[in-house]
Amino acid sequence: METRQDQGRFTREAQARGVRITVHPARPALSFLAAAWLLGLLFGLPALAVLIDPARHEPVGLAAALAGLAVVAVAAFALRRARQGRGPRPLLLDASGLTLPERHLPWSELRSLTLRQPEPGRQAAAAPGLHALAARIAARQHAAETALLAETAGEGTPLLVAGGLGPEVAAALRDAVLAARPDQ
Numbered sequence: 001m002e003t004r005q006d007q008g009r010f011t012r013e014a015q016a017r018g019v020r021i022t023v024h025p026a027r028p029a030l031s032f033l034a035a036a037w038l039l040g041l042l043f044g045l046p047a048l049a050v051l052i053d054p055a056r057h058e059p060v061g062l063a064a065a066l067a068g069l070a071v072v073a074v075a076a077f078a079l080r081r082a083r084q085g086r087g088p089r090p091l092l093l094d095a096s097g098l099t100l101p102e103r104h105l106p107w108s109e110l111r112s113l114t115l116r117q118p119e120p121g122r123q124a125a126a127a128p129g130l131h132a133l134a135a136r137i138a139a140r141q142h143a144a145e146t147a148l149l150a151e152t153a154g155e156g157t158p159l160l161v162a163g164g165l166g167p168e169v170a171a172a173l174r175d176a177v178l179a180a181r182p183d184q
Contacts, residue, residue, distance in 0.1 A: 007144055007166025010173050018094030019180050023173065025089070025164030026144035028082040031137045036082070040075035043068040086164055093180035098150065100161065107181055109152045113174045116147045116158075117167060146170040148177075 008026035012019055047068030050056045092099035097106035144166045149158035162173060 007169045008164060009169060010162075010176070012176065015092075018092055021091040021093065021173070021176065023089040023091065023162040023165070025086045025162070026166060026169075027086065029137070029144075032082055033079065035134070035137050036075045036078045040072045040079075043071040043075075047072065089162055091161065091177070093177060095182055098161070098177065100150075100159065102159070105150060105152065105159065109154060110181075111151045111153055113161065113177060114149050114151060114158065115167065115170050115174065116149055118145045148174055 006026040006029075008024055010021050010023045012021055014020075047065040050061045050065040050068075090101060097104055097108075098110065099105070144164060146165050146167045146169075147163040148161040148165070148170050150161050151158045161177070162170070165173065
């Protein structure tokens with residue numbers, strides 16, 4: 001049974017000043033969140049047991065507990081990164097330009113809107129057994145991390161318009177923003 005990863009969505013609302021677009025990034029894959037929690041618990045609880053029991057405070061036990069805590073830290077980082085930047089993001093498109101939450105970008109400064117897709121991960125089919133399952137879970141989470149970037153005339157680094165979207169939703173958002181741009 002194959003479940004489809006949430007790709008995110010956006011809504012358009014006409015206002016007096018222009019068009020307000022609210023971008024709703026994709027939710028993290030439940031399998032990814034569950035795997036990170038499970039990994040943290042499987043390594044964290046034994047590490048905690050070693051640290052609580054003074055009889056287990058020999059060098060090998062403490063080294064194993066330290067390694068377990070390192071795995072817990074990696075799992076916590078993965079959870080934090082998966083949930084980071086996943087809140088709604090408002091955009092305002094009007095005759096003067098594109099207003100991001102950080103700043104206003106006049107149409108004259110906007111050179112192009114580009115999609116930045118994540119680099120393809122390692123092939124899940126090449127890994128055997130449990131490694132294949134982990135690779136498929138990570139690939140599902142990684143699939144909805146396309147970002148829409150605005151390249152400007154004045155700055156070297158592109159500005160983030162929206163992130164955490166599937167490729168199809170990001171392309172549709174780019175088309176919606178470009179359709180609201182007045183002819184120049």
